């Protein structure tokens with residue numbers, strides 16, 4: 001990637017040009033005001049004080065990116081800042097954070113075509129709320145729903161808790177409007193289910209983590225709302241028993257919506273972090289959280305599979321039908337990330353594995369020498385595990401601790417590679433996984449990534465160091 005000429009800090013003349021584009025109120029430079037934009041959700045990734053710009057339209061985004069090309073500064077797109085791999089936090093001092101917080105449009109849903117156009121800065125929970133009562137829902141849901149944005153979710157190809165049913169963001173995106181790294185605007189919002197004219201630019205930008213374009217508007221597919229939903233916690237004596245049970249669950253439960261895994265150490269941590277009492281029979285168990293949803297009596301499908309698994313399970317399942325009872329089961333799974341964060345800044349690794357390797361991989365992770373007991377949980381239905389080692393980045397990080405953490409990270413990702421997995425399942429590469437990309441992708445694939453980057457962002461303006469390291473890094 002061609003490096004742009006850099007200056008250590010942006011000249012005041014650039015700040016005044018940015019003010020002319022987006023208005024003075026939307027160029028933030030006070031370090032206290034920009035602090036929350038400069039540290040990510042985990043607290044692991046930070047940047048120096050630098051400007052935050054909040055454009056209010058595609059035209060304003062285009063003018064900011066064009067200015068960056070003309071003057072020579074970097075642009076880091078940022079949505080809700082909940083990405084867990086450092087992709088939304090600049091690594092270069094001559095950067096401007098482009099926050100999508102003002103790109104907040106939600107069009108009327110097109111109920112005939114089951115589609116909706118939303119601004120990139122719309123939060124997931126806001127979209128979910130806007131669809132209530134329409135008979136339609138959005139197919140991706142995840143624990144960060146109150147903060148993460150649709151633009152960030154497309155940029156990371158987010159997955160979440162319903163991938164077994166509806167797929168990832170890539171399966172929901174029908175079109176994108178975006179400003180490419182060279183400052184040109186592309187807009188493909190014609191709403192056609194089928195459009196086989198040329199390259200799939202929407203597919204290319206999905207998962208591009210802010211390195212190719214700043215997305216401003218997205219056309220999304222909608223799914224029919226489910227009339228009935230039921231959730232159950234099933235306890236198993238071992239990981240092996242739980243993983244084996246998923247074959248029967250997939251085969252015999254067509255209305256399967258979620259299939260999540262929790263281990264005893266994670267359940268214990270969540271209980272102690274928030275003072276909650278573990279549901280009866282689930283303490284010390286490997287737990288599957290299973291959700292079914294559909295038009296008919298889906299709870300019958302759940303009851304049948306629980307009967308079939310009867311002798312394998314360690315206790316009666318905890319079943320919930322009302323939304324409050326279901327939420328009280330889901331909180332155990334969704335509070336894992338927050339419970340881990342109460343112990344300090346963790347080493348977090350989101351990885352993907354073939355189903356047949358999951359038991360062996362988890363065994364091997366628990367055998368690794370580590371400063372903290374691992375907390376492993378995840379979207380088992382998709383072979384997606386989140387491996388966490390709590391409090392690996394204490395505030396006063398010493399060299400020795402950093403080296404130990406790095407060593408642990410390398411060992412876990414080497415195990416992933418050994419077991420035929422991928423170093424990123426749904427969070428993306430960011431800056432955290434850049435050194436490990438070659439464990440998962442071949443040299444010729446990474447070279448192709450660089451050539452795509454050069455074509456759409458010839459001066460390397462956008463998000464340097466994310467996905468593929470910049471030359472010289």
Ligand SMILES: Cc1cc2nc3c(=O)[nH]c(=O)nc-3n(C[C@H](O)[C@H](O)[C@H](O)COP(=O)(O)OP(=O)(O)OC[C@H]3O[C@@H](n4cnc5c(N)ncnc54)[C@H](O)[C@@H]3O)c2cc1C
Pocket residue numbers: 041076077078079080081082083084086087088100120141142143144147148149150151152153154155156157158159160161209210211213214215216337338426427430463466
């Ligand atoms: C509690 C918790 C639970 C989570 N659960 C899941 C989960 O189940 N599944 C999952 O996939 N993720 C999960 N995540 C991770 C995170 O929520 C997702 O990656 C989400 O998609 C990030 O959205 P964001 O708006 O916060 O993006 P940010 O963190 O702001 O940015 C993420 C990346 O996208 C780029 N970006 C953001 N907006 C744009 C844009 N408009 N145009 C171009 N690039 C852009 C950024 O530059 C960065 O590289 C979770 C996070 C938390 C904190």
